[in-house]
Amino acid sequence: MDITRLEKQIAFIVKIDELKQILRRTLLMDASRRENDAEHSWHFAVMAMLLEEYSAKPINITHVLEMALVHDIVEVLAGDTYAYDAAGYEDKLKREQEAADKLFGMLPEDQGAWIRSLWEEFDAEETDDALYATAMDRLQPLLHNYYTKGLTWKEGHVTSDKVYKRMQPISKAAPELGKFADFIIKDSVEKGYLKK
Amino acid sequence: MDITRLEKQIAFIVKIDELKQILRRTLLMDASRRENDAEHSWHFAVMAMLLEEYSAKPINITHVLEMALVHDIVEVLAGDTYAYDAAGYEDKLKREQEAADKLFGMLPEDQGAWIRSLWEEFDAEETDDALYATAMDRLQPLLHNYYTKGLTWKEGHVTSDKVYKRMQPISKAAPELGKFADFIIKDSVEKGYLKK
Numbered sequence: 001m002d003i004t005r006l007e008k009q010i011a012f013i014v015k016i017d018e019l020k021q022i023l024r025r026t027l028l029m030d031a032s033r034r035e036n037d038a039e040h041s042w043h044f045a046v047m048a049m050l051l052e053e054y055s056a057k058p059i060n061i062t063h064v065l066e067m068a069l070v071h072d073i074v075e076v077l078a079g080d081t082y083a084y085d086a087a088g089y090e091d092k093l094k095r096e097q098e099a100a101d102k103l104f105g106m107l108p109e110d111q112g113a114w115i116r117s118l119w120e121e122f123d124a125e126e127t128d129d130a131l132y133a134t135a136m137d138r139l140q141p142l143l144h145n146y147y148t149k150g151l152t153w154k155e156g157h158v159t160s161d162k163v164y165k166r167m168q169p170i171s172k173a174a175p176e177l178g179k180f181a182d183f184i185i186k187d188s189v190e191k192g193y194l195k196k
Numbered sequence: 197m198d199i200t201r202l203e204k205q206i207a208f209i210v211k212i213d214e215l216k217q218i219l220r221r222t223l224l225m226d227a228s229r230r231e232n233d234a235e236h237s238w239h240f241a242v243m244a245m246l247l248e249e250y251s252a253k254p255i256n257i258t259h260v261l262e263m264a265l266v267h268d269i270v271e272v273l274a275g276d277t278y279a280y281d282a283a284g285y286e287d288k289l290k291r292e293q294e295a296a297d298k299l300f301g302m303l304p305e306d307q308g309a310w311i312r313s314l315w316e317e318f319d320a321e322e323t324d325d326a327l328y329a330t331a332m333d334r335l336q337p338l339l340h341n342y343y344t345k346g347l348t349w350k351e352g353h354v355t356s357d358k359v360y361k362r363m364q365p366i367s368k369a370a371p372e373l374g375k376f377a378d379f380i381i382k383d384s385v386e387k388g389y390l391k392k
């Protein structure tokens with residue numbers, strides 16, 4: 001047995017346990033507490049399984065699930081950047097690149113390169129798989145915001161035009177889900193969950 | 197758009213958010229709190245991605261990831277049964293079957309049957325995919341117990357023979373990981389984390 005290889009893999013597996021402590025802005029559906037990145041990644045992946053039929057383009061679901069599972073791992077070191085936080089986004093790239101070097105560098109070289117490529121593909125939002133994955137990553141917190149009556153939108157003074165813009169990848173990847181997302185936003189404005 | 201179909205899928209996606217509140221006995225690696233089922237499912241799936249090379253048999257990783265993501269969903273209604281709780285295991289099957297009927301019944305029929313078949317295959321531990329998935333499901337809390345110095349083993353008065361027995365699927369599915377698990381158990385006994 002190549003102990004060094006397995007030891008590296010186990011060290012990485014132990015390290016990423018910290019993703020369970022990286023809190024997102026999103027609240028659980030019952031608003032009892034904030035959601036963490038590990039929970040979000042799981043939910044996003046299950047959604048990707050169940051909503052594949054709405055993808056405009058054929059996708060490789062294995063690849064999408066793998067992206068879902070690792071897309072936030074850099075946040076173990078870089079922290080979560082709130083979607084509607086312009087200042088946080090300024091140094092997001094630099095913080096996340098450094099985190100990727102450290103974290104994926106813990107793995108055997110072939111696997112580090114593989115996980116990094118999944119993360120980079122997801123972040124670039126260019127391939128059909130990445131676009132579908134991004135749609136799931138956006139739809140998940142939209143549902144949370146809707147079912148918690150826009151609590152975190154209100155807290156962040158978010159307006160509907162920003163949410164429409166943020167949700168654009170959904171229409172692009174899965175038009176029918178895009179219509180559904182539009183309905184959710186419109187209904188949120190009507191119900192007073194979200195400012196126009 | 198078939199609204200009824202999408203509505204069912206969304207209702208299920210919203211409902212399973214509750215998995216984030218089903219606590220396992222396992223503690224996070226830093227022992228700060230108990231882990232929940234959604235976090236566990238995510239961690240298990242990432243491990244399955246990274247440790248596939250150790251599987252004795254060729255596996256279908258897509259299928260394994262899908263099993264990992266849904267294997268605990270019934271616990272939204274049935275609750276978590278501690279691995280070393282003999283009394284809890286007596287009515288586990290009945291509780292979980294009823295939960296599966298209700299939860300998977302929320303989905304469109306084809307998808308309900310699909311998710312149920314994934315869950316049943318995982319639970320039966322018979323196919324090569326299910327056996328590899330089970331190995332990951334066992335190795336994950338073993339690591340947590342080891343890195344938290346056996347806190348939950350001590351709490352539950354668990355002895356090493358029970359842990360060896362519980363970890364048997366690891367050796368069967370991935371002999372090299374089985375050797376590693378044996379080392380962890382042996383070392384835990386030596387370090388006083390686990391009673392002989």
